Amino acid sequence: MTAEIAIMNKQGMALAADSAITSGRDDIKKVYNSANKLFSLSGEQAVGIMVYGAASFMEIPWEVIIKSYREFLGTRTFSTLNQYMEDFLDFLRHDERFKNSQIEEVIIYRTFSGILKQIVREIEDDINQSEEEATNTIVENLMSVYIDRNIEEFEKKDKIIPALNFEEFKEKYHVTINEIEEEIISFKLTETLKEKLIILAYETARSHYFSTGSSGFVIAGFGEKDLFPHLLSFRLEGFILGQLKYTKELEKQISYTNQQEDGTAAIVPFAQREMIDSFMGGIEPDMEDAIFSIIQKVLTEYPNQIQQHIKDISFSNDHVTNIEKLGKDVYQSIKEAVWEYQQSNYIKPLLGIVRSLPKEDLADMAETLINLTSFKRRVSRATESVGLPVDVAFITKGDGFVWRKRKNFVNQELNARL
Numbered sequence: 001m002t003a004e005i006a007i008m009n010k011q012g013m014a015l016a017a018d019s020a021i022t023s024g025r026d027d028i029k030k031v032y033n034s035a036n037k038l039f040s041l042s043g044e045q046a047v048g049i050m051v052y053g054a055a056s057f058m059e060i061p062w063e064v065i066i067k068s069y070r071e072f073l074g075t076r077t078f079s080t081l082n083q084y085m086e087d088f089l090d091f092l093r094h095d096e097r098f099k100n101s102q103i104e105e106v107i108i109y110r111t112f113s114g115i116l117k118q119i120v121r122e123i124e125d126d127i128n129q130s131e132e133e134a135t136n137t138i139v140e141n142l143m144s145v146y147i148d149r150n151i152e153e154f155e156k157k158d159k160i161i162p163a164l165n166f167e168e169f170k171e172k173y174h175v176t177i178n179e180i181e182e183e184i185i186s187f188k189l190t191e192t193l194k195e196k197l198i199i200l201a202y203e204t205a206r207s208h209y210f211s212t213g214s215s216g217f218v219i220a221g222f223g224e225k226d227l228f229p230h231l232l233s234f235r236l237e238g239f240i241l242g243q244l245k246y247t248k249e250l251e252k253q254i255s256y257t258n259q260q261e262d263g264t265a266a267i268v269p270f271a272q273r274e275m276i277d278s279f280m281g282g283i284e285p286d287m288e289d290a291i292f293s294i295i296q297k298v299l300t301e302y303p304n305q306i307q308q309h310i311k312d313i314s315f316s317n318d319h320v321t322n323i324e325k326l327g328k329d330v331y332q333s334i335k336e337a338v339w340e341y342q343q344s345n346y347i348k349p350l351l352g353i354v355r356s357l358p359k360e361d362l363a364d365m366a367e368t369l370i371n372l373t374s375f376k377r378r379v380s381r382a383t384e385s386v387g388l389p390v391d392v393a394f395i396t397k398g399d400g401f402v403w404r405k406r407k408n409f410v411n412q413e414l415n416a417r418l
Helices: 062-073 081-094 101-129 136-156 166-184 191-206 274-281 285-300 302-309 317-354 359-378
Strands: 003-009 012-017 020-024 029-033 038-042 045-053 215-221 230-240 243-253 265-271 391-396 400-405
Touching: 003 045, 003 215, 003 274, 003 359, 012 038, 012 045, 012 215, 012 359, 038 062, 038 391, 038 400, 045 062, 045 081, 045 265, 045 391, 045 400, 062 081, 081 215, 081 230, 081 243, 101 136, 101 166, 101 191, 101 230, 136 191, 166 191, 215 265, 230 265, 243 265, 265 274, 265 317, 274 285, 274 317, 274 359, 285 302, 285 317, 302 317, 359 391, 359 400
Parallel strands: none
Antiparallel strands: 003 012, 003 265, 012 391, 020 029, 038 045, 045 215, 215 230, 230 243, 391 400
């Protein structure tokens, strides 16, 4: 796992990333604090790149891909950051070294297996809660219902690869999909269910859905015509039938005035962001979710509680409907009031300070927030998936990409050529 952050104001931006990389399966995990996740394009461009999530793309380490692109880019520069990103995506699409049919099957496997495992878990929960015996007919009926429901949900999602051909998909990946079925499902499927699963795999592949093996890709800095820093965040899965599956998740650009949409300062965390969100919002996100879940439960159960505790009261259906609507309105009012309080007392004052910070302090703040996330991981029972050292850089219009802190595993005295 990873913790990364970008902090921006009109003077420039600071980028910081930890060094932890986790390998292994759920039962045995190893964490190494040696990963490079923050990169400069070159001395010619005021652009930096951060990666998180999977450490590789199509089983090729991101560091190899980025440095290959650096060589491909050379001394060329672009007017805007969007043009840098489009050029990078074109580089991925047209370099045949990044395309491999066997790795495409791996992408289908990790994407579809996650969906199918979830369906099986839901069916098992239904069966465990039911008093009926789990016959093959009951399981098949449940399987059909859940598959149809998932197909319908994915058909509603945005299509990231709208031109993906179903017949080509079926011909190329049906063997992989059958292997997933045999591995996860313990009984023999009918041909109808098998066909539905292929349709579900197809809809999963072309829709806005990404597996845990996908990567986050952040490109940030200045194009030639950009006065203020600009940031783009993308999610990339890989190639499916030779087509790149990716989507833009976030765009942030510092504006001329604070009244404009993006404002004149920004703090943008990526990956493991709970401690940064706590620092910005004044409350730990999981605690906030727990509190609102409790409030929602209390308000939802309110009509039944009244009838149980006050004798001789019986609500009509209209009364219950009105009370439930009142509960939803109260819940929404509470959420909005808390959000407004956070904005007024935490987020806006903090961004007001960030707005005037010099570049050195932006870099120090970015490093401190990653250190805070690492420290929280160290003193909790969770895997220490955010680890030191922290790589830190700042990017300005005049100076370009400048390292503030960078781990170095090379002895310069022994490697003078480097």
